[in-house]
C-alpha cells in the first residue's frame with residue numbers, strides 16, 4: 458500500500474493521527490479546501506501556505522476540459538501548475554458528470570460539456586489516465602452517483618456499476634506507468650441511504666483493495682441526521698488502517714459528528730462559497746456581514762479569530778467591499794471562513810488527543826444547533 462495510517466488517539470469511534478504519503482504526510486482529521494479549476498476561488502497558493510491546509514482538492518472534470526490534462530502535465534503536473542506544494546487530491550469527475558445528467562451505461566458515462574456543448578465520454582480507465590496526467594497525490598475512482606431519494610433498483614444498479622468500475626480503475630492504475638511514483642487511489646462507497654446497500658458496497662470496494670476509502674453520494678440534499686446515520690452504517694465496514702473520506706461535507710456540525718463516527722478527511726465548497734455571498738462562520742454562529750446592520754460596525758468579523766482578515770479589517774469595511782462587488786471581499790472573507798473550518802477540524806483532532814472530544818462536539822452543536 459502506498460499510504461500508511463498511524464492512529465495516535467481515539468475517543469469512542471473518533472480517531473486522530475497521521476497519514477504517511479509519498480509526499481510526506483498529513484494529519485487526520487483533515488479538511489480539504491476545494492480548488493475547482495486549479496485555484497481555491499479568490500485565493501492563491503501563498504494564501505494556502507498561510508492558512509495551512511495539508512490537502513487541497515482539484516476537480517478532474519474541469520481541468521480535463523480546461524486547460525486539458527495534457528496541458529497540466531506539460532506544465533509539470535498539478536503541483537508545479539498551481540504552485541501549491543502540499544497534498545492534492547483529484548476527484549474522478551463522477552460527481553460533476555452526475556450533475557450534468559449524463560447517460561450512464563455499463564462501460565462509462567456520456568455527457569454534454571459545460572464549456573462547448575460537445576458530447577464527452579468518461580470511463581473508469583480514462584478517469585484514471587486523466588488523473589495520472591494531472592499527477593495529484595491521491596486520485597479517486599470513477600463512481601456512479603445517484604440523486605436522492607432514489608428507488609432501490611436505481612441504487613442497486615449504481616452499487617453494481619460502481620463496484621465493477623472500481624475493479625477496472627484499480628487494474629488500469631496498477632498497470633499504468635505514466636503517473637507519479639506513489640500516487641494513491643481511493644475507492645468510493647455508494648448505496649444511497651440504504652444501510653444494507655452501503656454495507657455491500659463497502660465490502661465489495663474493500664475486497665478490491667484501495668489505498669483509502671471514500672463515502673460518496675451523500676450531502677446531496679438529504680437531512681443531516683439521515684446522512685450521519687448512513688455514515689454510521691458504512692464506517693464499520695471500512696478497514697481501520699486506511700483513510701476514510703466523506704465527500705462534500707463541510708458544515709460545522711456535519712464535520713464534528715462525522716469525525717465522531719470515525720471519518721478522517723473531508724472536502725466542501727461551502728465555506729468559500731458562503732464567503733463570496735457575505736456569509737461568515739464565527740465562534741458565535743453565522744454572521745451575514747453583507748447586511749446593512751454592519752454598515753458602521755467597527756469590530757472584526759470574530760474577535761476570537763486569528764486570521765489576517767480579523768486582525769486588520771472591520772465588518773463595516775468588509776460589508777462595503779461586498780456591496781460594491783470588490784473581488785478583495787471574496788478573498789478576505791474566504792480567508793476568514795477557511796481559517797474557521799480548518800481550525801474547527803484541527804481542534805477536533807486536538808480534542809480527541811486530549812480526551813475531551815465529547816465536550817468539544819457538544820460545544821460545536823451548542824453554537825450551530827441542528
Ligand SMILES: [Zn+2]
Nearest residue numbers: 762764767793
Ligand atoms: Zn477571521
